[in-house]
Structures are given as C-alpha cells and as structure tokens.
Amino acid sequence: MAKNNAQPQKAGIAGLFRHQIMIPIAALLLLVLFNLIADPSFFKITLGNNSDGNPVLSGYLITIIDSGSELAILALGMTLVTAASGGQDISVGAGIAIAGSVLLRVLCGTETSPETLHAPVIVAFLVSCLVAMLFGAFNGSLVAFFKIQPMIATLILFTAGRSIAAWINNNQLPNVNERSFSYYGTYIPGIPIPTPFFIALACFLVTWLLLRFTTLGLYVQSVGINEKTSRLNGLNPELIKLLTYILLGLCVAIAALIKVSRLSTINYSVIAKDIEMDAILAVALGGNALGGGKFSMSSSVLGAYVIQFLTTTLYKFQVKADALPAYKAVVVIILVVMSAPAVREKFSILIKKLRSDKTAAQNS
Amino acid sequence: MKVKKILAMAISMVMCAAMFAGCGDTEGGSDNGGKSAKSGTKDNGGADNDGGEDEGGDTGAADDGELITVGIINNDPNESGYRTANDKDLKATFCEENGFKADFYYSLKNDEQITAAQKFIQDEVDYLLLSAADTAGWDTVLQDAQDAGVRVILFDRTIDADESLYEASIVSDMAKEGQTAVDWLKGQGLSDYKIIHLQGVMGSAAQKGRSQALTDTAASDGWEIVEEQTAEWNAEKAQQIVQSVIDSGKDFNVIYAENDDMAKGAVAALDKANISHGVGKDVIVMGFDCNQWALKELLDGNWNYDGQCNPFQSSYIKDIIDKLENDETLSEKTIIMDEKGFDATTITQEDVDNYGI
Numbered sequence: 001m002a003k004n005n006a007q008p009q010k011a012g013i014a015g016l017f018r019h020q021i022m023i024p025i026a027a028l029l030l031l032v033l034f035n036l037i038a039d040p041s042f043f044k045i046t047l048g049n050n051s052d053g054n055p056v057l058s059g060y061l062i063t064i065i066d067s068g069s070e071l072a073i074l075a076l077g078m079t080l081v082t083a084a085s086g087g088q089d090i091s092v093g094a095g096i097a098i099a100g101s102v103l104l105r106v107l108c109g110t111e112t113s114p115e116t117l118h119a120p121v122i123v124a125f126l127v128s129c130l131v132a133m134l135f136g137a138f139n140g141s142l143v144a145f146f147k148i149q150p151m152i153a154t155l156i157l158f159t160a161g162r163s164i165a166a167w168i169n170n171n172q173l174p175n176v177n178e179r180s181f182s183y184y185g186t187y188i189p190g191i192p193i194p195t196p197f198f199i200a201l202a203c204f205l206v207t208w209l210l211l212r213f214t215t216l217g218l219y220v221q222s223v224g225i226n227e228k229t230s231r232l233n234g235l236n237p238e239l240i241k242l243l244t245y246i247l248l249g250l251c252v253a254i255a256a257l258i259k260v261s262r263l264s265t266i267n268y269s270v271i272a273k274d275i276e277m278d279a280i281l282a283v284a285l286g287g288n289a290l291g292g293g294k295f296s297m298s299s300s301v302l303g304a305y306v307i308q309f310l311t312t313t314l315y316k317f318q319v320k321a322d323a324l325p326a327y328k329a330v331v332v333i334i335l336v337v338m339s340a341p342a343v344r345e346k347f348s349i350l351i352k353k354l355r356s357d358k359t360a361a362q363n364s
Numbered sequence: 365m366k367v368k369k370i371l372a373m374a375i376s377m378v379m380c381a382a383m384f385a386g387c388g389d390t391e392g393g394s395d396n397g398g399k400s401a402k403s404g405t406k407d408n409g410g411a412d413n414d415g416g417e418d419e420g421g422d423t424g425a426a427d428d429g430e431l432i433t434v435g436i437i438n439n440d441p442n443e444s445g446y447r448t449a450n451d452k453d454l455k456a457t458f459c460e461e462n463g464f465k466a467d468f469y470y471s472l473k474n475d476e477q478i479t480a481a482q483k484f485i486q487d488e489v490d491y492l493l494l495s496a497a498d499t500a501g502w503d504t505v506l507q508d509a510q511d512a513g514v515r516v517i518l519f520d521r522t523i524d525a526d527e528s529l530y531e532a533s534i535v536s537d538m539a540k541e542g543q544t545a546v547d548w549l550k551g552q553g554l555s556d557y558k559i560i561h562l563q564g565v566m567g568s569a570a571q572k573g574r575s576q577a578l579t580d581t582a583a584s585d586g587w588e589i590v591e592e593q594t595a596e597w598n599a600e601k602a603q604q605i606v607q608s609v610i611d612s613g614k615d616f617n618v619i620y621a622e623n624d625d626m627a628k629g630a631v632a633a634l635d636k637a638n639i640s641h642g643v644g645k646d647v648i649v650m651g652f653d654c655n656q657w658a659l660k661e662l663l664d665g666n667w668n669y670d671g672q673c674n675p676f677q678s679s680y681i682k683d684i685i686d687k688l689e690n691d692e693t694l695s696e697k698t699i700i701m702d703e704k705g706f707d708a709t710t711i712t713q714e715d716v717d718n719y720g721i
Contacts, residue, residue: 041613051635058637060611067604113657171441171448175657186636263599263632265657267625269444270598315608321594321601322566 020287024302027285027331031309042316047192057192060312068308069196070096070255073203074275075282075304077248079295083224084244085143086292087150088280091135092252094161096272099132099256101165104266107181108174117178129253135161136249137242144241158276165268176264185261196258203254204301211297220244224292274325278307281328284335431465432685434458434491435484437477440470445655449721450520450675454493457678474498481505485512491685494530495520506530517684519677521569527697531688534680536673537700538573544705545620545650545671546577550585552648554617557587560609562602562621562630563594570673574622574652590616595626602629610637618648624658627651627667642666643708654706656720662708663716669708674701675721 035042045059074092081089106124108114135157142153176182188195211217222230223237231237255275260266284290285306286299310331314324337343436458441451451470458466467489469480474497484492485508492514496502499522506529509516518533549557561578564571571594582589591609595602602621609616610633619634619641621627627649634641634649641647643665650669651658661667680699687694706715 049638051638051640056636058611060608063604063607063611113660173445173655173657186632259600262603263628265599265628267599270596270625271600273596273598311604312608315593315605316612318591318593320566321596321605 020296021299021302023287023335024285024299024306027306028302028309031306031313035313038317042313050187052189054187054189055192056187056194060316062194064305064308064312065197066194067196067312068305069194069200070258070272071275071278071282071308072200072301072304073251073255073258074248074279075286075300076203076207076297077244077251078279078283079286079288079297079300080220080244081150081248082280082283082288082290083292083295084220085150085241086224086290087143088276088283088290089139089154089245089248090151090276090280091139091154091157091161092248092255092279093272093275094157094159094165095132095135095249095252096256096259096275097162097165097266097268098135098168099128099253100260100266100271101168101268102131103128103256103260104174104176105168107176107178110170110172111174112172113175113177115177117176117181121181121184125253125257128256129250132253132256133246133249136245136247136252139249140242140245143245144238162268165266169266169268173265173267178264182261182264185258185263199254199258200301203251204297207297216243221294225294277325278328279304281332282307285331431460431463432491432689433465433467433487433489434493434685435467435469435481435487435489436493437469437471437480437484438493438495439497440472445721446653446673446675450495450677453676453678454681457682462682472497474501478502478505482508485509485514488512489514492516493681494518494523496523499524503529515688517681519681520675522698530697532684532694532697532699534677534684534699534701536703538570538673539576540573540700541570541652541671541673541703541705542574542577544703545574545652545669546581548669548705548707549618549620549648549650550581554648557582557585557618558590558614558616559587559618559620560590560606560616560630561592562605562619562626563592564622564626565596566594570652571622574671578620590614595621595629597623597625599625599629599632602626603633604629606630606633607636610634610639617646618650620650622652624651624653624655624670627658628661631661631666643668654719654721656716659706659711659716659720662706662711663713665708667708669705671705672703672719674703677701 042060045057045061047055047057050056078088078092081087103124106119106127107117107121109118139150139154139157142148142156143150146153183189184195184199186195187193219230219235219240222233223235223240227237255272259272280290282304283300285303286296286301287303288295288300307328310327311324314327315321319327436454438451438454439447441448451468455466455468458464467484467487469477469484471477471480477494477497478501481492481494482505485505492509494502494516496518502523502525506516506525510529516530518530518535520535522533522535559578559582561575563575579589581587591605591614593605595605602625606619606629619627619630621630628651631641631649634647639647641649648669649667650671651667652671652673654670654672658667658670662670680701684694684699704719706719
C-alpha cells in the first residue's frame with residue numbers, strides 16, 4: 001500500500017501540530033461566526049431541572065458536547081487505526097450494535113423488560129468490552145496478518161454486525177427499567193453537565209497519558225509511515241496494527257454503553273447508524289493523513305465535536321435530516337480536494353510563481 | 365504477493381460464510397424448538413435463516429397429499445419488530461395441525477425473492493404467499509405461476525403487476541392509519557395545535573400515508589407545524605431533533621411521531637427539559653406500530669395515543685385459502701386489514717397483551 005505521508009517540509013513536530021489542529025479550529029470558528037451572526041441565542045445556556053427534579057444545563061452548546069461525545073470517543077480509536085494501518089474501520093456502527101446487544105443481554109437475561117437487573121452494570125460493561133475487543137481483534141488480524149485492505153476487511157462486520165446483534169438478543173428489543181442505568185447517557189443526579197462528556201473527557205485523558213508516557217504513539221506512527229523500516233528497527237508491525245484495532249474495539253464498547261444508556265434500550269437496525277462515516281470524517285477533519293502515519297489525537301477529537309456542531313446547527317435551521325449527509329459531503333469534498341497531492345502541488349507552484357513575480361517586479 | 369492476497373481474500377470469505385452459517389443454524393434451531401411451526405421444510409434455497417436442516421424429519425410422506433402446500437416469501441424477520449411478529453404469526457397459522465405444509469424463504473432483496481418464487485413454482489406449491497421487497501419486476505414470474513396453476517396471494521406489500529396475476533392482496537392502509545390518528549387528535553379539542561412532526565424514512569409507504577393525513581388536516585384546520593423533520597425511524601435522531609426545538613425555545617404541545625422508537629426518543633428529550641407529557645399533561649405524545657413497551661407507556665399514561673400497524677395477516681390469508689379451496693369467489697381483490705388506534709385513557713392490560721408486538 002502506498003503511503004503518501006512524506007511531509008515535504010520538515011517544520012518540526014510543533015509546527016506540524018499547529019498546522020494540523022488549525023483545520024478543525026478554523027472550521028469551528030467558521031461555524032461559531034455563522035451562528036453568532038445568524039442567531040446569537042445559539043450560545044445561550046440555561047440552568048433548569050429535568051423531570052426527576054435534578055438540575056441540568058441546557059442549550060445548544062450543551063447538546064453539542066453531549067451528543068458529540070460518542071463520536072469523540074470513536075475518533076480516538078479511529079485515529080490510531082488510521083495511523084497504523086492506513087485505512088479505516090467501517091464496522092464501528094455495527095460494532096456498537098453488537099456491544100450494546102451484549103450489554104443488554106447480560107443485564108436483562110432473556111427477559112425483554114426485567115424488573116431487576118440480572119447483573120451489575122459494570123459486569124455487563126466488561127463483558128461487552130471483551131466482546132467488542134474480540135471483534136476488533138478479528139478485524140485487526142484480517143488487516144495485519146492477511147494484509148487485507150482495512151475497508152474490505154471491516155466490510156465483513158459492517159454487513160453482518162447488525163444481524164449478529166439481533167441474534168444475540170433473539171430479535172427482542174430489551175428495555176432496562178433500572179433508573180441508575182440511564183446515568184451513563186444522561187445526567188448523574190446533582191451534576192448538571194451530561195455524563196457522556198465526562199466519559200469522553202476521561203477517555204481522552206487516558207489516551208493522552210498513554211501516548212505521552214508509552215512509546216505506543218511513536219510505534220503506531222512508524223508502522224504507518226513505513227512498515228518495512230519499522231520491522232528492520234525491531235518493531236512488530238502486525239502486532240501494533242492488531243493492537244490499534246483492539247483499542248478501537250474498546251472505544252466502541254464505551255460508545256455503545258453511552259448510546260444504549262441514553263434510551264435504556266436498543267434498536268440494532270438503527271443504533272449508531274452511519275456513525276462510522278462521521279468517525280472517519282472526524283479523523284479527516286482533524287487533518288490526519290488518511291493514508292496512515294502521523295496523527296494528532298486532539299485534532300481528531302476536536303474534529304468530532306465540530307461535526308456535531310455542524311449537525312446541531314443544521315438542525316437548528318431546520319435543514320431536513322435526510323439532507324444532512326449532503327452538507328457533510330461538502331465538507332468531505334473540500335477536505336479531500338485540499339489534501340490531494342495534485343492540488344497541493346498546484347498551490348505550491350502558484351505560490352512560488354507569485355513570489356517570483358514579486359521578486360521580478362522588485363528587481364526591475 | 366498476489367497469491368497471498370487471493371489466499372487472504374478466500375480465507376476471509378470462508379470466515380464470513382462461516383459466520384453467516386453460524387447465525388442461520390442457531391436461529392433455525394430456536395425456531396424449530398420454540399414454535400414447532402416448521403413442517404418438513406425441504407430446501408429454502410440457502411436462505412440465511414431457513415432453519416431447514418431437519419429434512420423430512422417428522423413429516424410422513426404419506427399425508428403429503430392431504431396437506432395444502434404453501435410457499436411463503438417474506439422479508440427478513442430481523443428487519444423490525446413488526447416483521448418478527450408477522451413471521452411468528454404466519455408460522456403459527458400455516459402449520460401441519462391446520463393442514464398446511466409451508467416452506468419459508470426470507471430475503472430483503474427482490475431478485476433473490478424472485479428466484480425463490482421460481483423455485484416454489486417448480487416445486488408446484490398450491491399457494492404462493494408473497495411480501496415483495498420491491499414493487500417492480502414481478503410480472504414474468506407471476507405469469508409463470510399462473511401458467512403452472514400456482515395461486516398467488518400478496519400480503520403486507522403490493523406490487524406493480526396486473527391484478528389478474530394474483531388472487532388477492534392483503535395490505536395495511538397507511539393513509540387510513542394516519543387518518544385514524546389525526547381524527548383522534550382532532551377529537552382532543554385543544555385550543556391550539558402546535559405540532560412537532562417526526563417522519564419516518566422519506567418515501568416509504570408508512571411515512572407517506574402517516575404524513576399525508578397530518579399535513580392535510582393541519583392545512584385545513586389551521587394547525588401549526590412547529591417542526592417537520594425526518595428522524596428516519598431512529599430514536600436518537602428524534603431525540604436530537606426535539607432537543608433542538610426545545611433549545612430554540614419554541615412552544616409546542618403535540619408530538620406526532622410516525623413510529624414508537626421516534627416517540628421514545630422525543631420523550632427522552634422532553635424528560636430532560638422537564639416538560640410534562642401524557643394524559644392530562646402539557647404535551648400529547650403519539651406513536652405508531654403498537655410495540656408492547658409502547659402500549660405499556662400508554663397504560664402508564666406517559667403517552668397518549670398509539671396507532672396499530674397490523675402484522676397479523678395470516679388469519680386473513682387463511683380465510684382466502686379456505687374460500688378458494690371451496691371454490692368460492694372472492695368479493696374483492698384488495699383486502700384492507702382492521703387497524704386500531706389506542707387511547708391512553710381507555711387502553712387495558714388485555715389490549716397490551718393482545719395487540720403488543
């Protein structure tokens with residue numbers, strides 16, 4: 001597989017980082033500016049009570065950090081997978097359906113609406129983590145050991161995942177009546193900020209520490225940049241690729257917990273529908289090379305919240321929900337065109353030409 | 365390198381196939397165990413969940429002649445709760461005890477369904493029951509069926525073919541479902557109507573029928589549609605849309621969701637903003653499909669209305685087959701099923717048990 005991540009200018013990591021995170025920041029500023037001009041009440045946040053009498057903050061911004069959290073968590077794993085294997089996992093939506101199904105299966109047993117939970121939430125969550133990581137390992141081994149294109153390899157679970165999820169619960173759609181189960185997707189009593197945001201924050205911090213204090217980030221990048229060289233340097237590229245897919249599996253399980261907890265139920269045919277495309281878009285919007293190599297975690301996470309910002313803005317202006325993908329497509333087109341080598345070359349030629357014209361004018 | 369790639373592809377395909385096969389077997393197993401509705405399934409053309417491994421198991425070949433053979437082509441029961449209930453109902457009716465020998469085939473793809481239909485015709489079944497995935501492309505195969513003396517009955521979905529090619533068609537009238545719901549809403553006599561309209565996947569029959577009634581009445585009676593959005597049958601999307609309306613500070617007092625899932629998502633958003641809903645509360649919540657959990661919400665007074673989309677077609681089909689067997693003529697080609705609408709103030713536990721899917 002060709003890796004086109006040879007950065008032309010060695011501007012140093014700090015320079016590159018600044019350059020990369022500028023893309024989601026610019027997009028964010030654009031959206032903020034648009035909303036400020038169109039309707040400043042977009043940024044209003046009010047403190048109220050929910051129907052249980054607990055204090056909750058509400059407003060568009062809160063909705064964004066709430067609903068964008070699953071996407072941010074997925075973006076963490078997706079960035080690693082993209083960087084290491086130079087491809088994307090398109091089965092994360094189906095993976096959420098599977099992990100959520102397992103979660104409910106453990107919680108509810110075979111009943112559709114049990115009065116009491118059959119197992120503590122933490123046990124169910126750990127089981128679902130295990131299953132999701134297993135499916136991650138399945139994807140990962142196809143990519144790492146069988147050298148299959150990531151999108152093709154994950155197409156298998158993308159196709160089969162939701163049927164597997166349906167089968168796990170015998171086609172039933174279980175409901176959890178336990179109030180405390182909904183805390184993960186809504187609010188913990190007394191804390192007015194939505195829980196998913198805290199979970200996403202925790203995931204981000206853990207990932208940041210992992211990258212900061214272990215060599216994982218370096219290994220992932222070197223495998224993504226040049227597999228052969230990293231092998232010659234004593235790394236095991238297969239193992240590292242596999243590891244990134246397993247980590248993505250973990251992210252999928254966490255996102256599934258939030259998704260299922262939001263409504264305390266699951267509908268495996270529509271849960272987290274098309275979320276894989278948003279997750280990939282978050283990685284792209286973060287300015288990461290989709291062909292693998294260098295990556296910036298914070299850019300991806302910011303990218304995820306920018307996508308949710310865009311979605312919420314469009315909902316506010318009553319854009320038809322089935323037209324949303326078209327707007328996202330415009331963003332994708334701009335990103336892809338801007339990062340295409342041909343366009344970059346044209347741009348640099350144009351800039352050089354302008355400069356030489358200038359110097360020529362000064363000289364004459 | 366190329367050889368390796370091909371090998372890798374082949375192995376992954378085998379893995380994939382194994383996964384599907386794994387699913388199919390287990391499902392088939394549970395079907396056979398749970399409902400014992402399978403009567404000597406022969407070969408369902410490799411359907412993914414045919415459950416037909418017990419070839420010629422308990423069916424004596426001798427009594428084959430007395431049984432009416434039916435080939436049933438349906439959509440995948442995993443598609444929705446509606447489809448699961450529909451499939452269960454068909455299996456319960458067309459069993460040996462009732463004098464039928466039924467073969468089932470499931471697919472969401474039209475071409476696969478057509479191939480299955482051709483196979484059923486070759487097997488010379490007496491009746492072909494069909495819920496088509498797509499409306500087009502059925503003319504030739506239905507003509508073949510007619511030539512071979514196979515009688516065709518459509519259920520749940522109509523197709524674009526000449527009426528003479530099938531005996532009867534049993535369908536839900538989505539427009540009527542919508543009208544029943546809107547009439548109920550009109551009967552509530554609110555001083556003003558401010559409605560959030562959550563639509564299904566645009567262009568689907570259920571969306572068109574259920575939307576049309578509301579749109580028409582809103583125009584004629586001067587009801588205000590605060591927001592009209594498709595949430596694509598999806599609870600999460602519905603939650604986000606209603607959340608967006610709440611965040612904007614707009615006033616509303618009715619949620620008209622075209623299925624139960626979307627109503628549930630809407631209610632989650634209402635709960636978060638401490639907006640009361642249900643019987644005698646600020647916001648009227650309406651849903652469709654009559655899932656058991658949704659009817660329970662009605663029973664608890666959290667929702668106000670749920671419209672039925674009747675999946676129990678088998679009794680209608682059986683009536684038709686009985687009539688045809690006795691050489692009676694059918695009074696009408698298209699039979700529209702009775703569909704109820706449940707009001708939270710009058711619903712009983714019995715209704716929940718009988719009509720919940």
